[in-house]
Amino acid sequence: MTERYLYDLSEGDASMKPLLGGKGAGVAEMLRIGIPVPDAFTVTTTACVAAMNNDGQWPDGLWDDILAALDRLEQRTGRRLGDAERPLLVSVRSGAVQSMPGMMDTILNLGISDTSVVALGAESGNPRFAWDAYRRFIQMYGEVVETVPAHVYEDALAALKSDRGVQQDTDLTEQDLQQLVQTYLTLSREHMGEELPTDPKEQLRRSIDAVFRSWLNPRADVYRRANNISADLGTAVNVMQMVFGNRGDTSATGVCFTRNPATGAKELYGEFLVNAQGEDVVAGIRTPRPLAEMEQVLPAAYRQLLETMTKLEQHYGDMQDIEFTVEDETLYLLQTRNGKRTASASLKVARDLVAEGVIDEREALRRIEPAQLDQLLHPAIDPQHGKTPLTKGLNASPGAAVGTVVFDAVTAERRGKAGDPVVLVRWETTPDDIAGVIAAQGVLTAHGGMTSHAAVVARGMGKPCVAGASAIKIDALAKTLTIGDTVLGEGDSITLDGSTGEVFAGALDLVPPQVNEDFQAIVGWADKIRRMDVRANADNGEDAAKAREFGAQGIGLCRTEHMFMDETRLPAVRKMILADDEAAREAALAEILPMQQADFEAIFDAMSGLPVTIRLLDPPLHEFLPNLVDQALLVQRLELQNGDAAELAEAKALLGRINALTEQNPMLGTRGVRLALMFPEIAVMQVRAIARAALAVKGRGGDPHVEIMVPLVAFAQELQRMRELITETMAQELAAAGGAELPFTVGTMIELPRAAVVADQIAEFADFFSFGTNDLTQTGIGISRDDAEGAFLAAYVDADIVPANPFSSIDVDGVGGLVALGTERGRSVKPDLKVGVCGEHGGDPASINLFEKIGLSYVSCSPYRVPIARFAAAVAVLNQQDQQA
Numbered sequence: 001m002t003e004r005y006l007y008d009l010s011e012g013d014a015s016m017k018p019l020l021g022g023k024g025a026g027v028a029e030m031l032r033i034g035i036p037v038p039d040a041f042t043v044t045t046t047a048c049v050a051a052m053n054n055d056g057q058w059p060d061g062l063w064d065d066i067l068a069a070l071d072r073l074e075q076r077t078g079r080r081l082g083d084a085e086r087p088l089l090v091s092v093r094s095g096a097v098q099s100m101p102g103m104m105d106t107i108l109n110l111g112i113s114d115t116s117v118v119a120l121g122a123e124s125g126n127p128r129f130a131w132d133a134y135r136r137f138i139q140m141y142g143e144v145v146e147t148v149p150a151h152v153y154e155d156a157l158a159a160l161k162s163d164r165g166v167q168q169d170t171d172l173t174e175q176d177l178q179q180l181v182q183t184y185l186t187l188s189r190e191h192m193g194e195e196l197p198t199d200p201k202e203q204l205r206r207s208i209d210a211v212f213r214s215w216l217n218p219r220a221d222v223y224r225r226a227n228n229i230s231a232d233l234g235t236a237v238n239v240m241q242m243v244f245g246n247r248g249d250t251s252a253t254g255v256c257f258t259r260n261p262a263t264g265a266k267e268l269y270g271e272f273l274v275n276a277q278g279e280d281v282v283a284g285i286r287t288p289r290p291l292a293e294m295e296q297v298l299p300a301a302y303r304q305l306l307e308t309m310t311k312l313e314q315h316y317g318d319m320q321d322i323e324f325t326v327e328d329e330t331l332y333l334l335q336t337r338n339g340k341r342t343a344s345a346s347l348k349v350a351r352d353l354v355a356e357g358v359i360d361e362r363e364a365l366r367r368i369e370p371a372q373l374d375q376l377l378h379p380a381i382d383p384q385h386g387k388t389p390l391t392k393g394l395n396a397s398p399g400a401a402v403g404t405v406v407f408d409a410v411t412a413e414r415r416g417k418a419g420d421p422v423v424l425v426r427w428e429t430t431p432d433d434i435a436g437v438i439a440a441q442g443v444l445t446a447h448g449g450m451t452s453h454a455a456v457v458a459r460g461m462g463k464p465c466v467a468g469a470s471a472i473k474i475d476a477l478a479k480t481l482t483i484g485d486t487v488l489g490e491g492d493s494i495t496l497d498g499s500t501g502e503v504f505a506g507a508l509d510l511v512p513p514q515v516n517e518d519f520q521a522i523v524g525w526a527d528k529i530r531r532m533d534v535r536a537n538a539d540n541g542e543d544a545a546k547a548r549e550f551g552a553q554g555i556g557l558c559r560t561e562h563m564f565m566d567e568t569r570l571p572a573v574r575k576m577i578l579a580d581d582e583a584a585r586e587a588a589l590a591e592i593l594p595m596q597q598a599d600f601e602a603i604f605d606a607m608s609g610l611p612v613t614i615r616l617l618d619p620p621l622h623e624f625l626p627n628l629v630d631q632a633l634l635v636q637r638l639e640l641q642n643g644d645a646a647e648l649a650e651a652k653a654l655l656g657r658i659n660a661l662t663e664q665n666p667m668l669g670t671r672g673v674r675l676a677l678m679f680p681e682i683a684v685m686q687v688r689a690i691a692r693a694a695l696a697v698k699g700r701g702g703d704p705h706v707e708i709m710v711p712l713v714a715f716a717q718e719l720q721r722m723r724e725l726i727t728e729t730m731a732q733e734l735a736a737a738g739g740a741e742l743p744f745t746v747g748t749m750i751e752l753p754r755a756a757v758v759a760d761q762i763a764e765f766a767d768f769f770s771f772g773t774n775d776l777t778q779t780g781i782g783i784s785r786d787d788a789e790g791a792f793l794a795a796y797v798d799a800d801i802v803p804a805n806p807f808s809s810i811d812v813d814g815v816g817g818l819v820a821l822g823t824e825r826g827r828s829v830k831p832d833l834k835v836g837v838c839g840e841h842g843g844d845p846a847s848i849n850l851f852e853k854i855g856l857s858y859v860s861c862s863p864y865r866v867p868i869a870r871f872a873a874a875v876a877v878l879n880q881q882d883q884q885a
Helices: 014-032 045-052 062-077 116-124 127-144 150-164 174-192 200-214 218-227 278-282 291-297 299-316 343-355 361-367 370-376 409-417 431-439 453-461 517-529 541-549 570-577 582-606 628-641 645-661 673-678 680-699 716-736 753-757 759-763 773-781 785-789 793-798 815-829 845-854 863-884
Strands: 006-008 040-043 090-096 106-110 235-241 252-257 269-274 320-327 330-338 394-397 400-406 422-426 442-445 465-467 472-475 480-483 486-489 493-497 502-505 533-537 555-559 611-615 705-710 744-750 768-771 834-837 858-861
Touching: 006 014, 006 062, 014 040, 014 045, 014 090, 014 235, 014 299, 014 330, 040 062, 045 200, 045 235, 062 200, 062 235, 090 200, 106 127, 106 200, 116 127, 127 150, 127 174, 127 200, 150 174, 200 235, 218 431, 252 291, 252 299, 269 291, 291 299, 299 320, 299 330, 343 361, 343 370, 343 517, 361 517, 361 863, 370 517, 370 863, 400 409, 400 442, 409 422, 409 431, 422 431, 422 472, 422 493, 431 453, 442 493, 465 493, 517 863, 533 541, 533 863, 541 582, 541 863, 555 582, 555 858, 570 582, 570 645, 582 611, 582 680, 628 645, 673 680, 673 716, 680 705, 680 716, 705 716, 705 768, 716 744, 716 759, 744 753, 744 759, 753 759, 753 773, 753 815, 759 768, 759 815, 768 815, 773 785, 773 815, 815 834, 815 845, 845 863, 858 863
Parallel strands: 400 422, 422 442, 442 465, 533 555, 533 858, 555 611, 611 705, 705 744, 744 768, 768 834, 834 858
Antiparallel strands: 006 040, 040 235, 090 106, 090 235, 252 269, 252 320, 320 330, 394 465, 400 493, 472 480, 480 486, 493 502
C-alpha cells in the first residue's frame, strides 16, 4: 500500500497526532466537535521523515498531492491562492507530535502579492490592513525560507518608525506600509541575489520545505535534547486558511489557558492584542492586554471564547493552551494543546481534575512528568530576606533564580555549562535563545507578557522568569543593566523571584524546599500503585531523618568511608593506616570504633523499624592520607629548611606509607572486599560498631533492622570468607551482650561485570544483592566517570553515539543488561533474593522504568530524590500495564 502523506482537515482527529502532529490533530479534533477553525490540510510527519532520510528530497508524488489539496481548499473557501479578485491567503505552520513552542518556523499571509494586496484591501475596506499583511509576509518568508537575516527587516522597520516619530507598528499609515513593502522587496533582492519569488505556489513549495528543514535547526535540536524528544519523529506541516486579527479595531489575536499555568488555579488566564497577528503576542513585540479586558472590547467573541475554553478542557480532560484570532468580531481557534505549566501548577491541576471527576488518580499520574516533582524540591528565596526589590515585572514562572547577569544566550550557555549560575537578561527572548535559557538559572526580560516566548519556555522547563519588567534598561554593547539608580554589569549578582515578579540586587539567601499538600497527595497516589520499595542513600542520622520525612522505606546505602573523612577523626584513621603491626592497628581502630558506633546509632534511631544497609569500607586507604605530591613537597621543604628532625622523620614516614599504598589504578586496586580480606581487623571493627549500635538502639526501645553489605565482590569465595568473618564477629558481640538477639543479613554490592555473570555462584552466600550502578557503569563500559564527563561524554551525547550520559540515566542495553543478567542468575539460586539498586540511577525516572521491567525489589537514591523515585516507580508500573494491554 502506498504511504499517504497528506490529509484534509475533515479527515483527521485527535488519535492521529503521531501522523498529523499536535497542531494538525488538535485543529481537526476541534472541527470534529464543532468549534470554529479555519479550513486547512496537513502534510504528515512521515513526509518530513522521508525527506530527512533522503537528503531533503520529497517523497514521489508529494507535490502533486499538495496541489490537489490546495485545489480542494480553494473550492471549499471559494477563493484562489494569489487571486486578483478573491485571494486566498494561507499560513504554513509546523506541528510537532510533542509541543515545541517557538522552536520551528511559521510563515503567515502566503499568497499576498502586488496584485492580491489591492483585492484584499478593497474586500476588507481596509487597505492599510492589506499592506500590513504584505510587509509581514515578506519579512517572515525572507527570514524563514530565503535565510535573509532578521535584523535586515527589523532595522528598516525601526528606521521608518523613527523617521515618522511613532512607537508602535500600528501607528504607521497605509502609505508608510506601502513604502516599507518596497524597502523589504529591495532588501530581499540584495541579500538573495534575485527577486523574491512571486508565484504563490512556488512560495508554498519553498515554505513547506523550509518548515521541514526547521525540524533540524539548532534551536529545535537543543529543545529536543533538553526535553528527550526523538529527532526521528519529524514535524507535520499545516497549510491553513488565514484569518486576520490585524484587520482593524474589531479584530484581535491572543493566547489563553483554561487554568493558570503558573499556579494551576482555575481562573481566567491569557492575553490578547487588538489589530495584531499571533506572532505579535508570543514574540513579545508588543506588550499584550489581560484577557479580562477583552470583554469590554469584543464582548460577543469574548463570551464565545470562554464557552469554548470550557468545552475544550472537558473534552481533553486537561488544561488547554489555546491560540485564537478574532476577525471582524468572529472567533476562530488556531490551535489547542495540553498547556505547558509549572511543577506546582501541574500537581494542582492534576489533583483538581481528579476532585472534579474529570480523570482518575492513575490518569493523573500519567499526566505528570517526574522532572516536575524535582523542580519542587529546589530551594526557594528566604521570605525573611528583608531586602527591597529593585523593580517588579510579571511573575511569569515561579521559583528562585540566583546568579550573575549575562546579556546574551551564547554567554549564558558557555558559562552555564561551566557550572556558573547565571541569569539571562534580555529585552525579549527569541526561540534562538533556547540554549541560553536552558543553561541559565532564570530569565529576566524587559518586554513581553505572560504568554511570551520567554514565559512559556521557562514554565515548561521549570525556570524562574520575570517578564515585561519595563523599568529595566539594557545596554547590550556596554553589557549593563540599569534599574533606577542601580547599574549592574555582566558578572554582578542578581536574584529573581519568579513567584512575585520581584528583582533584587545581589544574591539572596535560599531556604530548603517545602513539600505542599498537592505534592504529598500525588506521591501518596503513587504509593498505592508502585511495586518497588524506595530507600535512601544516607551516611548520617540527619540525612536518614530527612529521607524518612520524604517517605523512604529504609536506607539502601550507608557509605561508612564518609564517616572516616571527618577532620576530627582523620588523625585516628591515619594512625590506623600508619600502624607498623596488627597490635598498633587494633589500638587505633579501638579509637575509631565508638565514633562509628555513634554514627550507626543515629541512623538506626532515625530508621527504627526499617532496614538499614551498611556498606563496609570501600575506598583504598591512601584516600585518607595527604596527596602524594603535596607530601613529597613538604618533605623537600623540611629538608631544605633543616628544620625539626622529629617533624622531618614523621613526614618521611608518612610519605613512605603513601608511596606504599598509592596504586596506578586505585579504582581497581586494593579496595572493597580486597581491603577487608587484606586487613580483616578493619572490617571486624566496623561490624562490632554496627552490632553495638543496634543493640544500644534496641535497648532503648528502637527496632533496628541490620543489613551488612560487602563491596566490590567478584568471586563467590570472597563473599564466603567475609560472611564467615561477619557472622563470627556478630556472634562474639551478641555473646558479650549476654546472649542478646539481633537478626541481621549479609549481602553484596554487584558493581563488576564478573559479579553479574557469576551471580548464581555469589548468591549462594548472599541474603541480598544491591547493584552499585555507578561503578558498574565504569567497569561495564570501561570509562572513568571523572575523566569522561569532563572530556568526551558530552560530545558523545551531542553526536547521538549515546542517548544520554550513562552515569545520569542508565545504559539500558549494556549496564542494564548486566543488572538483568545478575538478577536472573541470582534468583535462579534463590528465587526470593532481594535485589536493589543503590547507584545514582536509583533516583532517575528512566532508569527506574527499566528496573521495574527487570523486577527489582527496591531502588535507593539521595533523600531529596525519594519522592521522585516513589512517583517514578508508580509510573513505571503504569507503563508496564499499558504495554501489556
